Amino acid sequence: MTSHKTPIDSCCTCMEMPASALFLSPIYTGVQYNTFPKHNFAFFALLLLPSDMASACFFSLIFLLSFHNAIALKNDFSSLFETTKPISVQTYIVHVKQPEGRVLLQSEDLESWHKSFLPAKTDSPDRQPNLVYSYRNVISGFAARLTLEEVKAMEEKDGFISARPERMLKKQTTRTPNFLGLFQQTGLWKKSNFGKGVIIGVLDGGIFRNHPSFSDAEIPPPPAKWKGRCEFNLSDCNNKLIGARTFNLGAKALKGEKAEAPIDVDGHGTHTASTAAGGFVKNAEALGNAEGTAVGMAPYAHLAIYKVCFGEPGDDCPESDILAGLEAAVEDGVDVLSLSLGDVSSPFFQDNIAVGSFAAIQKGIFVSCSAGNSGPFNGTLSNEAPWILTVGASTIDRSIIATAKLGNGEEFDGESTQRTTDITPKQLPLVYAGTNGKSESAVCAQGSLKDIDVKNKVVACERGGGVGRIAKGEEVKNAGGAAMILLNQESDGFSTNADAHVLPATHVTFVDGLKIKAYINSTATPTASILFKGTEIGNSLAPIVASFSSRGPNLQSPGILKPDIIGPGVNILAAWPFPLDDTTDPKLTFNIMSGTSMSCPHLSGIAALLKSSHPYWSPAAIKSAIMTSADIVTIEGTPILDQTLQPADLFATGAGHVNPSRANDPGLIYDIQPDDYVPYLCGLGYKDEEVGIIAHRPIKCSEESSIPEGDLNYPSFSVTLGPSQTFTRTVTNVGEAYSSYTAKIVTPEGVDVSVKPNKLVFSKVNQKMTYSVKFSRTASNGKIHEYDQGFLTWVSAKQSVRSPISVRFQ
Known part of the structure; x- marks a missing residue:
């Protein structure tokens, strides 16, 4: 007996993936980690926000900073007339070193160490610096309620690293x-x-x-x-x-x-x-x-x-x-x-x-x-x-950036996920894996790099060839390579993935891959390094x-x-x-x-x-x-x-x-009941027993009103045009009881589309109305393309109900 097999459709190159990797199952395309420096944390936090929110927060931050400066000037001026100034107290996140030669096993010891940074005296006799949290694992430091003057006083103490006001972040x-x-x-x-x-x-x-x-x-x-x-x-x-x-x-x-x-x-x-x-x-x-x-x-x-x-x-x-x-x-x-x-x-x-x-x-x-x-x-x-x-x-709209920096100064942003210990910022010799002219070497297939000198080098591998992206990196590493640049095939274009590679790597676009290969061919001593820039949010092309x-x-x-x-x-x-x-x-x-x-x-x-x-x-x-x-x-x-x-x-x-x-509020819906699929299946030319397998009951297509595919009450249209064709659809009003919709058409090139009626008027919820659509080739139309496309949209005062139209010219 033979078995019909269904592979997991689990990742973009699941057929390419190896059975093991160093620290993550390689079927997946990567686990990202952040390489933003600490002083960029505020900017990174803005990147975590949706793009419009990030922009708003950014300009609000600028405004608040300007407003703070204005207040400061005002207070300085007011001091000419007042004997006291208002004290501004904020919660600061303070980073400090661990005390040398001491292990802070007890919470009391940790808290005591952190309190030692707080000034003994304050500007106000009725207020003392307040320790909010002592952190052991997330950071080496603490949170405290402080004034700017108190923070400046802490900066003079041994072990102090930095302090910044905490920010009010939205849940992300x-x-x-x-x-x-x-x-x-x-x-x-x-x-x-x-x-x-x-x-x-x-x-x-x-x-x-x-x-x-x-x-x-x-x-x-x-x-x-x-x-x-x-x-x-x-x-x-x-x-x-x-x-x-x-x-x-x-x-x-x-x-x-x-x-x-x-x-x-x-x-x-x-x-x-x-x-x-x-x-x-x-x-x-x-x-x-x-x-x-x-x-x-x-x-x-x-x-x-x-x-x-x-x-x-x-x-x-x-x-x-x-x-x-x-x-x-x-x-x-x-x-x-x-x-x-x-x-x-x-x-x-x-x-x-x-x-x-x-x-x-x-x-x-x-x-x-x-x-x-x-x-x-x-x-x-x-x-x-x-x-x-x-x-x-x-x-x-999120990317995980790893950059290939070439010896000529050019940089190409790709994607990858690495541990921080795998970063290789220094320039290393760069070699193209297919330099020996063998296709299996170009794609870094298993065992294909044994005869190529890749030791301690950055290796450029072509994507594809039935070899998983992670597996390519494993081959490079096994052959002694230090890092990998994965080059897209032409068919993959600008589409890259963030993989958890077993060595420093970046996955670059097809266009950038061509430039990298051109650079390799332009010099006797090509070099490259991999720079990890972490997570970026806000790609407007998404x-x-x-x-x-x-x-x-x-x-x-x-x-x-x-x-x-x-x-x-x-x-x-x-x-x-x-x-x-x-x-x-x-x-x-x-x-x-x-x-x-x-x-x-x-x-x-x-x-x-x-x-x-x-x-x-x-x-x-x-x-x-x-x-x-x-x-x-x-x-x-x-x-x-x-x-x-x-x-x-x-x-x-x-x-x-x-x-x-x-x-959640579509206005109109195209409904189909299970039995409605039977005339459609018969219309596909299936035998009675074949339709019965699907329908889970005996079917005689000769007794069914078979329909062409295009007449199934589907929310889209896929039309093959030789002679004109007319299809019907029934919509159900799930929006406001009293509503009217007008047909708006984006016509595929070379096609005439007519809708009857072109206006639907409803008076109650769940009311159904039927319309027809006729598709005809225009008289002047030759075979411009094999396919073209457009849209039929029913528009009301509040709703827009769009159906795509795909046309194949026979």
Whole structure:
């Protein structure tokens, strides 16, 4: 018997990843750490804020400083007439050295040492300097209420390092919630009660149950419908982690896997689960970077874990185990299913994720799946079925900068994550790995550098060739190299990743890689160094579609536009098991990963919020709300770009980038009931038994009113034009009872689009109205492009309901 295998779609080059790395599982694209100097901390704190908030804070800071100076001048002038000046007391953070030859084991000893820096006398007889906190681990120092004069007095004492007034910082997340417009005190999070009462089922590699992201503080017991169970010790589950089960009989048959608890052994399951529904965890960071409050999309939702993947990262997840997990999840009563799994395109009746997911939507369960990591090439999608939300990956506005500085003074910013002990600021000899003319050496394949002198050198390796990015660094290190510059392939363009490399490294763009290779060829003694600049926030080009994100068109059903949506999937920080092995930092509780595996749980969590806010919406209604409210522009209002920094097409973005707050109030929805898919499946030309496999009941297509793909009530249009075609859609009013919408069309080039009627007038909530759209080639049109695109938007006084249009010219 043969097994149909479904690999974890876990990172942007999961097929490239090796089985081990020095301190982190190399399937992930890196854990960042901060290299900002202490005197830049205030500036870094501003970078942690959303860009508009950072700007406001910056100019407010300038204003306050100016105002402070003005007050100081005023007080100096007033002193001519007054005998006393007002005393300004602030809380200062004071850094001091540890006392030489003393070990401060007791809190009293530490506090006594810190108090020794405080002046004995003050400007006011009724006030004494006040020690607020003594710190042992976070800094060597303390917080105290002091005047500026008292701080100046401390500066003269041995052991004093620095002091600065504390700042009032806003609560910050690991970026994506704020980037998506989710805030604690307002908007969708508050309206949806943070997803409270919704159960998200995650099919993946298990979970690290003791992680603080899975605390059940403030979370009520699961709803009465919950039927699942916990295969850990019962006490290891709680009101957040309400269930955890293992399904490994398929894996056991293939590889002799022994029965085991649903414990995460590679980090992937923990990361995806916390991205969807991790609770608030303060002071989160990954090796010193991305500091803030970590939180998933639906922080008060319940989690049910189904372990269906086993072995080393990147190993297969048997479909039998996946189906068993889906079976249990449906039976247990989950509301949302999140599957960061996928395989190559196949007919829906042969795709067991599609088949199992159809059973889920029949029970009202929303299903979110990864689009795949085979981009940027067209026709590379996984999970193409229209009842699944297919999620592509895009960047957020945070970068983790590592710079390649060449001997000629040129600097090229790339991305990487390293420990501070791995920094190599000095110039070292630079060599191109493919200098021997061998393609396997150019990509730094295993064993390919043995005959090249790379010892104590910076080695430039080409990306690709079936070799993982981390594995390339391992080969360089094993061959004696000191550092690596990873050069993008042309297809990857400007899309880079922050990897936890095993040696100092940076990942640069294709354009910069060409310049680096040109420099190597221009001199007999090329040199380079790697400089780490840490985290930068505020990239106005975000979101950009990741190069690895799989693209349409939909091979199994060209009349359905896929992917449906894009969401954050590059350098995402979320929960991480600790320790994974003896070399893992025991304090490492968060890690950074990239892939559509990361974007998928973002949308799973957002679907849970919408389910909580609108408990009676169907899975198709939730999907419609997400799609028709999506953003098609960046932070600065320009079109979303792809890895070439050119406007991305619909095969990359689908409907656009998710906007959770707007999805909560979409105005109109395109609803589809499970039985509505049967005429569509018959219209695909499937045999009766093939449709029956999906529908889970006997089907006779001869007795069904088969419809063309374009007539499925989908929130997008994918049209193949020879002769003119007309499709119908039905929208449901979920906005204001009395409302009217007018059709606005951005017409694809060479196409005439007409909508009848072009105005929809509603008089009550949940009222349905039907319209038709006719697509025709214009008389003057030749075959300008194989594809073109546009949009149909229904606009009211308050709402904008947008459907993308993709046209293929036959």
